[in-house]
Structures are given as C-alpha cells and as structure tokens.
Amino acid sequence: MKDVKWYHLNIRETAEKLKTCTEKGLDAEEVKKRQQKYGLNELKEKKPVTLFQRFINQFKDFLVMILIIASIISLVLGEVTDSVVILIIVILNAILGVLQEYRASKALEALKQLASPKTLVVREGKIQEIPSKELVPGDIVLLEAGNYVPADLRLIESVNLKIDEASLTGESVPVEKDAGAVFTEDVPLGERSNSAFMGTIITYGRGKGIVTATGMDTQIGLIAQMLESLEEEETPLQKKLSQFGKVLGTICLVIVAIIFAIGVLRGLGYREMFMTAISLAVAAIPEGLPAIVTIVLALGMQRMVKRHSIVKKLHAVETLGSTTVICTDKTGTLTQNEMTVTAIYTGGQIYKVTGEGYKPYGEFIKEHKGTTISPNSVPDLSQILKIGALCNDSRIEESKDNNTWKVIGDPTEGALIVAAAKGGLWYTELNNDLPRKQEIPFDSDRKRMTTIHYDKNTSKYLVCVKGAPDILLNLCNSIFDNGNIAQLTDDKKANILQINTSMANQALRVLGFAYKELESLPETISPDVIETDLVFVGLMGMIDPPRKEAIEAVEVCKSAGIKPIMITGDYKDTAVAIARELKLSDRIIAITGKELDEMSDEELEEVIDKVNVFARVSPEHKVKIVNSVKKKGEIVAMTGDGVNDAPALKNADIGIAMGITGTDVAKEASDLILTDDNFASIVAAVEEGRVIYSNIRKFINFLLSCNIAEILIIFFAMILGLPIPLIPIQILWLNLVTDAFPALALGMEKKEPGIMNMPPRDPKEPILNKTMRRGILSQSTAIAIAVLGIFFYALNSTENLILARTFAFATLITSELFRAQTARSENIPLFKLGLFTNKYMFLGTLLSFVMMLIVMYIPFISNVFKTVPLTLNQWLIIVGFSLLPAIVAEITKALKL
Incomplete structure (x- = not known):
C-alpha cells in the first residue's frame, strides 16, 4: 500500500483497492484484522525511560554524589559500618525517587490517553x-471545519473544503480541495487537491475521505514530526521551588560549615564532624521537593479527570x-445543551x-385558540x-439501551x-426526496447557513436558508403566507x-427561515448569488434551560x-x-458585539468591572x-x-476547551479540556486547583520546619x-523516615x-509568605527545644550518651510525625479535622514509626545505629516532649482564628 499513488485513482478505484464501501465503511471484524496488520494510527515517540535508567538518574543529584563520596571516605577511614549504612540509605532514597517518578509518569501518560483526539467515522x-x-x-472519515485530519485520506466528498497544510508543506494559504479531481501525472504534495494529510487543519467546509495511510506510513509520519504531545516541562511553581531550594541549600551549607568549624574548635574529631556535617546537609536540604510536587500535581490532575476536566x-x-x-x-456550558x-x-x-x-x-398547539393541529394540514408550518x-x-439517534435520544452534531x-x-x-x-447538492456553511460573520436540494x-x-432573523429579513423580498407567496412589506x-x-x-433562541426555488444552478455558488430575493417563512424559538448544577456553581463562584x-x-x-435565571449577579449589565465594536480598549476597561454578560458577540470579540x-x-x-x-x-491565563463540541484546534490551544462541557466542572477544577496548591x-511547611529544626538541634548543641x-x-x-511518607x-x-469561601490567592504572593515563615x-x-530538652534531661539523669541520643532520636x-x-x-484545629480522616497520613505515620x-529494637540493627531499646515509662516521657511542637502549632492556629 505504501507505494500506491492514491491521487492517481478515482473514488471507485480507491475504494476497490482498499476493499471498503464508501457508504457503509468497514465492519467490526475487518477493522480488527486491519488493526492487527497496520497497528495503531499514531506516530512513534521516543523510547520511554526505563526503571533502570530512572534508578541510575537518581545518583546524578549533587547531594547524593556528596553522600557517595562521604561513604567512600568513611570506608577509607575504616568506618565500614557507617559506609555501608550510608550506601543502603542512598539506595533506599533512590528506590523511593524511582517509585515517585514512575507513578507521576504513569499519571501523565493516562491523562495523555484521555486527551487524545477523536474522529467521526462511518x-x-x-x-x-x-x-x-x-x-x-x-x-471512511467525516471531516468538519476546525478539526485535524486524523490520517492520510483520498477524499470522496468535498463541500467548500479548505485545508491548512502549512505544517506539512509550508504553504500559508489554505488549499481548496476537490474530491473529484484525478491526476494522471505526478504532482507535488501541496497540489494534490483530492487528498488530505494527517495533522493538517480543516479551516472551511466539510468533506469525507477514505483512509489510505495511518501512523508512521503517513506523509507526516515519514518526516517523524510529532504533532500531538503533552508538555512535561517544569512548571513555574517547580522552577520557583528549585530556585528556592538552591538558596536554602546554600544557606544550610554555610550553617553546616559553621557547625563543622565549631565542632573542630571544640576539639571534636575531624572524622566525626565531617560525617555529621555531610549528614546534616543532606537532611536539611529538601532535595525530594520537586519530585513530591510533580507527583502531587499529577495525582491532582487525575482527580480532575474524575471531575470531568483534563489538564493538558x-x-x-x-x-x-x-x-x-x-x-x-452559555450554550451547553451554563445550560443543558438540549435545545x-x-x-x-x-x-x-x-x-x-x-x-x-x-x-x-x-404536539403543535395554536397559541390563541389552544387547539392541537397537524402540521401537514398547515402549509406554512x-x-x-x-x-x-x-x-x-445534525442527526438524532435513539439509544436502544436506555430508550433515550441523542443528537449527533449541533444541539x-x-x-x-x-x-x-x-x-x-x-x-x-x-x-x-430532496437530496442535498450544494451548501454554503454557517459562519460567525454571515450568521446564516444555506443548503441547496434537488426536488425529484x-x-x-x-x-433553504436559516439564520439570525434580523439579518435574514434583509435578504428577503417576499413572505410565505397561508401557502401563498406575498410581498414582504416594511410593516410585516x-x-x-x-x-x-x-x-x-x-x-428563547430565535432563528429565521427562508427559501427560494431555482430552475437550475448558477455557475458560481456564493452567498452573493444564492442568498438574495428569498421568501421569508417564519421564526422558530427554542430554549436550552440552565443546568441546575450551573446555578449552584455560580453561587460557589460568588462566595x-x-x-x-x-x-x-x-x-x-x-x-x-438566562443570566437572571442563573443569578449571575444582583444586577445584570450586558454589552452587545456591536457596542463592543464601537468602544475603544480604554472605554471597555472603564466598564469591564460592571459588565457580566456579552451578547451577540463573535469569537474575535473574545480576545x-x-x-x-x-x-x-x-x-x-x-x-x-x-x-x-x-x-x-x-x-x-487558563484556556478551557469544550471536550464534546470543541474542535481540535480549540483543544490544542487550551490548557484544560472539559469532558462534559459543564460550567460546574470549571468551578470544580478551580476548587481542585486551590486544594492542590494548599x-x-x-x-x-512541614518539610522546612522539620529540616531547619534538625540544623538548630546540632547548632545549639x-x-x-x-x-x-x-x-x-x-x-x-x-531524614528518610520522616520526609517521604x-x-x-x-x-x-x-x-x-x-x-x-476564601478569595483567590494573589499569584504574585510567594509560597513562603509571612504566615508560613x-x-x-x-x-x-x-x-x-523539645529534642535538646529531652537530650539534656537524659544525659544528666543517666549519664549514658547512647541512651540520651536514643531519647533525642x-x-x-x-x-516530626506529630508535626505532620x-x-x-x-x-483548622486537628481535633476538627480528625486523626483518621486522611488514611494516607495515618498509614504513612504508622510506617515511619515502625521503621x-x-x-x-532489632539488636544487630540497633548496634549499627547506636540505639538502645526504651521502656514504656521512657516512651511516656518522650511522647510528652514530642507533643510540645504540636501544642504550639494548635495554639498558633487558635490565636490566628
């Protein structure tokens, strides 16, 4: 199939060559066979990072390298036990890092699958x-304006179809397509008007095509260009934290150096102080912070999926x-999308x-008389x-499973x-009876759509024309009245x-309807030629009621x-x-697109704070x-x-694309995709964003307070x-036990x-604000104070340094576990939160305590760590001292409240 020049073949020959039917498409069994033969329609990506590569990468961290050097020095100095333990801890840290990275990458991979584009096929x-x-x-693929072409196609139908092929050919002007064209000679890619290529964008009209190549066999696959991918670069928050970590790290290293110098001046051994300084430096710097941030963001993104939001x-x-x-x-987002x-x-x-x-x-009921009538008996109706x-x-389809009807297309x-x-x-x-022959698609400037049908x-x-009533009336000179055509006067x-x-x-959303008859089709099918001298027929009013959850979400927004x-x-x-039904504001102030056109940017800025509705606007007004x-x-x-x-x-700042009605172009430009097109899901996403940041x-707060405490303990000692x-x-x-879980x-x-119920945070406010500092x-x-206090108490009451250090440890x-x-x-006070409402915290704390x-209590391990088993009475003293930070934290909360 790779060598077939599809643009040489006509539609019938193409369908025969690919053994498909242009009307019915392929059956499920044939699709399965071809998927096994050709594979998935996707471009090959770089090989994923293996677990072993992730493991090796953990040792490239500067601080980990310092630890390894420290381990080697310890071995040279004869401290074999210290050396082995340090290496074990380094490996455990690396394993934990790998698990975090792997889980985060899997979360992002799952999101990428959810965000993959969809295609309409027959x-x-x-x-x-x-x-x-x-x-x-x-x-057989259906093509619509605003979507990407999902594979290489031989077109079999084109209605005013234009495709932007700049990503493939570099041609900036959209190319007009003609499904009927056949080329007997070889033509360049950009001139194959009967073909469409994967990754290009449909800018106008609609069409239909037979898939001729998928995945890496497509034209874009041949040049290995990746078009669909999620960005996995560092976020601004991660960059801030990385920069903050470097500053904190520098400060900590300076303090550690001071501690080392003080220890040496006091006559403590170089070897002992060197190992203490290195260990303290590693414990003080939260080197795992970026990894934890990544996994928390990724898990948050997964939670958003459950709330109908895909974060790209x-x-x-x-x-x-x-x-x-x-x-x-409004439509479909604030409302039910069932017009x-x-x-x-x-x-x-x-x-x-x-x-x-x-x-x-x-039923159809005459408003004044209240009688039910049959539309067949009323020519106008x-x-x-x-x-x-x-x-x-659009089409309507009945679901056999639950006896409901759905619309395929615009509501x-x-x-x-x-x-x-x-x-x-x-x-x-x-x-x-009236097959469609031509059409002039709807666009936001003309605000109408026209189709031409042959009456057998x-x-x-x-x-047939439908569109905005005020615009449509200006194109009509006659009116359909009780089955007859009459002049459309100014009074009418x-x-x-x-x-x-x-x-x-x-x-009600109101559309106008008009028509005219032609003996034959003109050579040029354009709005100027077709949409003139029309016969006005009437108006249809429809309503898309507000979503109940949107009304509630608006209230949440305001609070x-x-x-x-x-x-x-x-x-x-x-x-x-609709805004009043949604209770958008106590006072609804609206501006129309026409008024927007007449306003300067400065004039709009003066009133924008008061306006809560923009009506009759085109997409260009949104910018x-x-x-x-x-x-x-x-x-x-x-x-x-x-x-x-x-x-x-x-x-x-946040672009949100509709997942159901949104075009591929809108989804590509967005940061967030709603899978249910529901305003309430936007508010839920905002809430989730607040939760993640919080x-x-x-x-x-936890990591820094614990790490700084460790420095203060050694420094003041x-x-x-x-x-x-x-x-x-x-x-x-x-550091391993308390930092991770x-x-x-x-x-x-x-x-x-x-x-x-809180106001939005100021994005310029640093994470380490005054409250957190x-x-x-x-x-x-x-x-x-708690650790030094119990160390001093144990040292003076027992004169046993190992026991005193066990108390401190x-x-x-x-x-720190109480601090968590x-x-x-x-x-909020802890007693209101409840000790067991976060099961992960309970399990993490329990695991850390067991470690x-x-x-x-395990003899050969306690010998390595220079600890001794403690009695119940000793534990009661330890718990008493350990509760001091927790009590201080709860008092601080109470005073703030």
Missing part, C-alpha cells in the same frame, strides 16, 4: 466517534487556584410545541419544519430535526421583528470571590434572561474581552470551542557545649471546609 453504515489512533486504512499542562493546575474571572460560553423548539411563528400564527429534550414526540430539517448537518440543529420529526417530517425521508418531484432546486418586517423580540424576551462572565452569540434579551479583564489585574479563565476561539484561549504549601545529640547515621535515617500524605489531603520558625524552634522522629498531623491545615522502632 462503520457498518453508522456514524461513530472513535479515538483517532484506532483508524485503519479503508475507514501542569502549570494550569497552579493557575486555576488563583482564577478571579471565568469567561464562559428544544417550544414556539413557532409562521403564517401570522404562533404555535406552541410540546415535548421534552430530544425525544421526537410532541409544514414548510418551516421542512426547511429546518433540510438546512441541517440547535438537533432541536430543528426533533421539531420536524414531531410533525411527521423525518430527515431521512426528506433527504431521499418538480425537477427544480430548493434553496416590523411585526416579525416585534415577534422575534417577544420570543427573545422569554429567553469564592470569582466573577462569572457570560459570553454568547445569542440576542441580548435572551442572554440577560478584546480577555485583554480588558487581564489589564485590570485579573486571572482569567476563558472557554471556547471553535477555530476562531483559539486566539482568546491562548491569550487567557497541599503543596502544607508539605513545604555546639553552642551550649553539649555532645552531638544525633550521629550521622541517625540523621540520615530520620508524611510529605506525600500531606499532598493527598482532602479539601478543607470553606476553601471556596512565622509557622516554620515557631515549629522548628519548638522541635529543637525517638523524640525528633515522633515530634498538625500541618494538615494552617487554620524507627526497627532500628531501636
């Missing part, structure tokens, strides 16, 4: 949405927590339409329903299909616009200090009505809105789904002329009550 005669990687040669970039998790404004689309036609105006009459959602069952069904790219168009079906006009039958009964062409136009306004005031702004293409009256909000110092999240939304999504603060309370092996062991457990802490100072001091670990519990919240007991 298989077994049905339209299905599948992951693009499951495509096989011979598949790690930095988005950090930014989410400080979001102050959410600019959101239902409830009112029709045609022939001077208003008809109420009953029914629910997408179920094609309902039958005509408007027919136009709505024909000028349409607004789905509502028109459902309305027609309620009147007995099914799209499949209409399309059989009259041999004429029927032009004014009356129609009044009805349109009345419908819009009821929060969290986040301002929601609605942006919609709907009429101002409709938008304001202007985002820029104005950002200039006010706000952190902006912006939703979007179309091709033209991409600039605004990239410009926002948890990162917690374990940084030197100053006070005491023996060193902890030997190097003990320092290394407690409790810190990770703090990263998995559940959200605190009231986290969405005060907490670290008080805790590290309290831990140091046990007290330091126990107090109190670090679970900066504000401490191992080096105290």
Whole structure:
C-alpha cells in the first residue's frame, strides 16, 4: 500500500483497492484484522525511560554524589559500618525517587490517553466517534471545519473544503480541495487537491475521505514530526521551588560549615564532624521537593479527570487556584445543551410545541385558540419544519439501551430535526426526496447557513436558508403566507421583528427561515448569488434551560470571590434572561458585539468591572474581552470551542476547551479540556486547583520546619557545649523516615471546609509568605527545644550518651510525625479535622514509626545505629516532649482564628 499513488485513482478505484464501501465503511471484524496488520494510527515517540535508567538518574543529584563520596571516605577511614549504612540509605532514597517518578509518569501518560483526539467515522453504515489512533486504512472519515485530519485520506466528498497544510508543506494559504479531481501525472504534495494529510487543519467546509495511510506510513509520519504531545516541562511553581531550594541549600551549607568549624574548635574529631556535617546537609536540604510536587500535581490532575476536566499542562493546575474571572460560553456550558423548539411563528400564527429534550414526540398547539393541529394540514408550518430539517448537518439517534435520544452534531440543529420529526417530517425521508447538492456553511460573520436540494418531484432546486432573523429579513423580498407567496412589506418586517423580540424576551433562541426555488444552478455558488430575493417563512424559538448544577456553581463562584462572565452569540434579551435565571449577579449589565465594536480598549476597561454578560458577540470579540479583564489585574479563565476561539484561549491565563463540541484546534490551544462541557466542572477544577496548591504549601511547611529544626538541634548543641545529640547515621535515617511518607500524605489531603469561601490567592504572593515563615520558625524552634530538652534531661539523669541520643532520636522522629498531623491545615484545629480522616497520613505515620522502632529494637540493627531499646515509662516521657511542637502549632492556629 505504501507505494500506491492514491491521487492517481478515482473514488471507485480507491475504494476497490482498499476493499471498503464508501457508504457503509468497514465492519467490526475487518477493522480488527486491519488493526492487527497496520497497528495503531499514531506516530512513534521516543523510547520511554526505563526503571533502570530512572534508578541510575537518581545518583546524578549533587547531594547524593556528596553522600557517595562521604561513604567512600568513611570506608577509607575504616568506618565500614557507617559506609555501608550510608550506601543502603542512598539506595533506599533512590528506590523511593524511582517509585515517585514512575507513578507521576504513569499519571501523565493516562491523562495523555484521555486527551487524545477523536474522529467521526462511518462503520457498518453508522456514524461513530472513535479515538483517532484506532483508524485503519479503508475507514471512511467525516471531516468538519476546525478539526485535524486524523490520517492520510483520498477524499470522496468535498463541500467548500479548505485545508491548512502549512505544517506539512509550508504553504500559508489554505488549499481548496476537490474530491473529484484525478491526476494522471505526478504532482507535488501541496497540489494534490483530492487528498488530505494527517495533522493538517480543516479551516472551511466539510468533506469525507477514505483512509489510505495511518501512523508512521503517513506523509507526516515519514518526516517523524510529532504533532500531538503533552508538555512535561517544569512548571513555574517547580522552577520557583528549585530556585528556592538552591538558596536554602546554600544557606544550610554555610550553617553546616559553621557547625563543622565549631565542632573542630571544640576539639571534636575531624572524622566525626565531617560525617555529621555531610549528614546534616543532606537532611536539611529538601532535595525530594520537586519530585513530591510533580507527583502531587499529577495525582491532582487525575482527580480532575474524575471531575470531568483534563489538564493538558501542569502549570494550569497552579493557575486555576488563583482564577478571579471565568469567561464562559452559555450554550451547553451554563445550560443543558438540549435545545428544544417550544414556539413557532409562521403564517401570522404562533404555535406552541410540546415535548421534552430530544425525544421526537410532541404536539403543535395554536397559541390563541389552544387547539392541537397537524402540521401537514398547515402549509406554512409544514414548510418551516421542512426547511429546518433540510438546512441541517445534525442527526438524532435513539439509544436502544436506555430508550433515550441523542443528537449527533449541533444541539440547535438537533432541536430543528426533533421539531420536524414531531410533525411527521423525518430527515431521512426528506433527504431521499430532496437530496442535498450544494451548501454554503454557517459562519460567525454571515450568521446564516444555506443548503441547496434537488426536488425529484418538480425537477427544480430548493434553496433553504436559516439564520439570525434580523439579518435574514434583509435578504428577503417576499413572505410565505397561508401557502401563498406575498410581498414582504416594511410593516410585516416590523411585526416579525416585534415577534422575534417577544420570543427573545422569554429567553428563547430565535432563528429565521427562508427559501427560494431555482430552475437550475448558477455557475458560481456564493452567498452573493444564492442568498438574495428569498421568501421569508417564519421564526422558530427554542430554549436550552440552565443546568441546575450551573446555578449552584455560580453561587460557589460568588462566595469564592470569582466573577462569572457570560459570553454568547445569542440576542441580548435572551442572554440577560438566562443570566437572571442563573443569578449571575444582583444586577445584570450586558454589552452587545456591536457596542463592543464601537468602544475603544480604554472605554471597555472603564466598564469591564460592571459588565457580566456579552451578547451577540463573535469569537474575535473574545480576545478584546480577555485583554480588558487581564489589564485590570485579573486571572482569567476563558472557554471556547471553535477555530476562531483559539486566539482568546491562548491569550487567557487558563484556556478551557469544550471536550464534546470543541474542535481540535480549540483543544490544542487550551490548557484544560472539559469532558462534559459543564460550567460546574470549571468551578470544580478551580476548587481542585486551590486544594492542590494548599497541599503543596502544607508539605513545604512541614518539610522546612522539620529540616531547619534538625540544623538548630546540632547548632545549639555546639553552642551550649553539649555532645552531638544525633550521629550521622541517625540523621540520615530520620531524614528518610520522616520526609517521604508524611510529605506525600500531606499532598493527598482532602479539601478543607470553606476553601471556596476564601478569595483567590494573589499569584504574585510567594509560597513562603509571612504566615508560613512565622509557622516554620515557631515549629522548628519548638522541635529543637523539645529534642535538646529531652537530650539534656537524659544525659544528666543517666549519664549514658547512647541512651540520651536514643531519647533525642525517638523524640525528633515522633515530634516530626506529630508535626505532620498538625500541618494538615494552617487554620483548622486537628481535633476538627480528625486523626483518621486522611488514611494516607495515618498509614504513612504508622510506617515511619515502625521503621524507627526497627532500628531501636532489632539488636544487630540497633548496634549499627547506636540505639538502645526504651521502656514504656521512657516512651511516656518522650511522647510528652514530642507533643510540645504540636501544642504550639494548635495554639498558633487558635490565636490566628
């Protein structure tokens, strides 16, 4: 297949060569066979890092290298036991690091799979949405504006199709495609108008194609260009922490050097002080911080998936927590995305339409008389329903499993299909009698869509147009009235616009419908030629009710200090009505797209704080809105789904793409993808972002207070002329025991009550703010006092240095484990949180405590660590001293409250 020049073949020859059917596609059994033969439709990536490579990489860390050198020096000096223990601890640290990295990479890999693009295909005669990687040669693929071409294709249908092939050919202008073209000679890649290539972008129109090559056999695969990948670079937070770690490390090394000098001046051995200094340096510097941050972010991203949000970039998790404004689309995000036609105006009459959602069952009732009528008996009603069904790219489908109906395509168009079906006009039958021949797709500038159908009964062409009523009326000179065509006078136009306004005031989305007949098709199919001298038929009003959860989410936003702004293409009256139902604000202030065009950037900045609804806007307006909000110092999240939304999504602090209705271009430009297109999921993601950032603060607070305490213990022991309370092996062991498990457990802490009742954090505020610095100072001091106090007590009461060091060792670990519990919240007392509400903390603390007991009660291990078993009474004293830091932490919380 690789050598076949598909652009030489016509459509029939291509289908025969690939053994496929252009109407029904492949069956499931054939797809399975071809997947086994050709593999997945994806580009080969770099080989993943193996566990062994990850393990070796752990030893490249500067501090670990210092430890290894220290181990070698110890061996040379005859300290074999110290040398072996240091190496064991280094290896245990490395294993832990590997496990953390592996878990984080698996989490990110799972997210990458979730974020992979989807494709519409025809298989077994049905339209299905599948992951693009499951495509096989011979598949029939449907192409729509805004999506990526998922594989190399021989086009079999093209309607005003244009594709941007810049990523492949370097040609900046989109290429017009012609499915019918056949080339007898070899032509360059950029001139193959009957072909589409993987990774290029559909900018206009629609089409259909047969897959001719997948994965590495595609044109883009041949040049090994990766187009679909998640960024795994360091986040701003990780960079900040890395920089902070270097500063802290430098300070710690200076202090350690001072301790070494004091020890030597006091006459302590060089060897003893060297090992103590090295051990203390490693214990003091939180070298595992970046790894813990990575895994906490990755796990947070996985939790977001359960709440219908796929985070593509790690930095988005950090930014989410400080979001102050959410600019959101209305349809499908704030509303249910189940548009239902409830009112029709045609022939001077208003008809109420009953029914629910997408179920094609309902009645048509004359508004004034309240009588139920059949659309077939009313030419005007039958005509408007027919136009709505024909000028349409959506379909409705019944799910056999749960007896529900769903729309494949745009919800607004789905509502028109459902309305027609309620009147007995099914799209499949209409399309059989009036097959579509040409179309002019909808675009946001024209605000209308046109399709041209061949009428088999009259041999004429029927032009069907739907769009914004005010714009459509200007294209009409006649009106369809009680089955007859009459002149469209200014009075009639004014009356129609009044009805349109009345419908819009009821929060209905209103579309106008028109048609005309042609004896033959003109040579040029363009809006200027086709969309003129139309016959106006009527209006359809539909409603997409607000989501209940969106109403609740708006309330959460307001209590969290986040301002929601609605942006919609709907009429101002409709938008304001929905905003009121959502209780978006006590006072709804709306600006239209036309008003936006007339405003300068400075004028918009003056009023942007008060505006909460933007109506009748085009995607281009979104950039202007985002820029104005950002200039006010706000952190902006912006939703979007179309091709033209991409600039605004990239410009926002957080770009949010719709997972269901969003185009591939919008998803590519975004930081976050909603899998359910629900506003409540945005708020849930913001909440999760706050939780993650809060948890990162917690374990940084914990690690630094413990590590600084270890330095203070040795430093003040030197100053006070005491023996060193902890030997190097003990320092290394407690660093391993207390740093890893409790810190990770703090990263998995559940959200605190009231986290969405606090204002958004200032992104410029450092992690180590005044509150945290005060907490670290008080805790590290309290831990140091507790350990030095019990060491002094044990040394004076027993005159046994080994026992005194065991007391200090046990007290330091126990107090740090208590500290881990109190670090679970900066504000809420531990008794309110509950000791067992974080199972990871309970298990991590228990494991750390058991590891401490191992080096105290197993004889041959205790000999290595220079510890002795403790009695119950001794433990009671240790627990008493160890509780001092926890008591200080809880008092600090109480005073702050």
